[in-house]
Amino acid sequence: MQETWIFPPGLWEHNVTVLERLIHYLSKLPGLGKKSASRIAYYLLKADKTLTEALSRDIKDLKEKIKPCSICGNYTETDPCSICSDPGRDKSILCIIEQPKDIQAIESTHEYRGIYHVLQGAISPIDGIGPEELSFAALYKRIKTEPIKEIIIATNPTVEGETTALYLVKYLRETAIKITRIALGIPLGGDLEYADSITLARALKGRNEME
Numbered sequence: 001m002q003e004t005w006i007f008p009p010g011l012w013e014h015n016v017t018v019l020e021r022l023i024h025y026l027s028k029l030p031g032l033g034k035k036s037a038s039r040i041a042y043y044l045l046k047a048d049k050t051l052t053e054a055l056s057r058d059i060k061d062l063k064e065k066i067k068p069c070s071i072c073g074n075y076t077e078t079d080p081c082s083i084c085s086d087p088g089r090d091k092s093i094l095c096i097i098e099q100p101k102d103i104q105a106i107e108s109t110h111e112y113r114g115i116y117h118v119l120q121g122a123i124s125p126i127d128g129i130g131p132e133e134l135s136f137a138a139l140y141k142r143i144k145t146e147p148i149k150e151i152i153i154a155t156n157p158t159v160e161g162e163t164t165a166l167y168l169v170k171y172l173r174e175t176a177i178k179i180t181r182i183a184l185g186i187p188l189g190g191d192l193e194y195a196d197s198i199t200l201a202r203a204l205k206g207r208n209e210m211e
């Protein structure tokens with residue numbers, strides 16, 4: 001059972017306080033250790049009831065109300081999602097990303113007006129993740145049925161993201177679709193000396209003419 005995994009068997013329910021349980025659960029969240037989990041739990045204990053009620057309601061609703069968009073795979077409360085159903089979007093440009101959260105990152109730039117396709121991961125032979133485990137079949141179907149003229153590959157600058165990008169390029173080469181890869185490179189304020197070779201190679205490939 002999930003609960004016994006989350007909380008050590010024997011300690012479940014009666015032997016621990018609500019506060020101890022909450023700290024334990026919070027400490028399981030990414031980026032939170034026991035110390036920060038404890039800080040959050042004590043903060044919530046003192047916080048206004050409207051906050052704790054809204055928080056618990058939304059956590060509960062998260063799994064019930066948010067589903068993947070049947071077209072692009074973005075997380076959404078309405079299907080299709082607000083991007084897929086937006087008539088102002090350029091339906092001829094498709095941006096391919098690994099995870100729904102990558103949409104947020106790209107949307108925050110306000111530079112992109114096309115649509116998306118979430119792969120739900122990246123190809124990783126070591127982890128046993130091939131194209132079949134990802135949403136490639138849905139992508140191929142979209143390419144055949146939608147008026148897509150350009151595909152922007154925005155997978156992560158990791159070995160898995162690059163493998164996925166190369167796989168996509170190989171497949172799409174047969175089509176008349178223009179394929180571009182986002183120029184990944186050295187972060188602002190970054191140092192060439194500390195950039196790994198993949199990042200540096202991509203930065204060189206994606207170099208721009210100085211204006």
Ligand SMILES: [Zn+2]
Nearest residue numbers: 069072081084
């Ligand atoms: Zn969508």
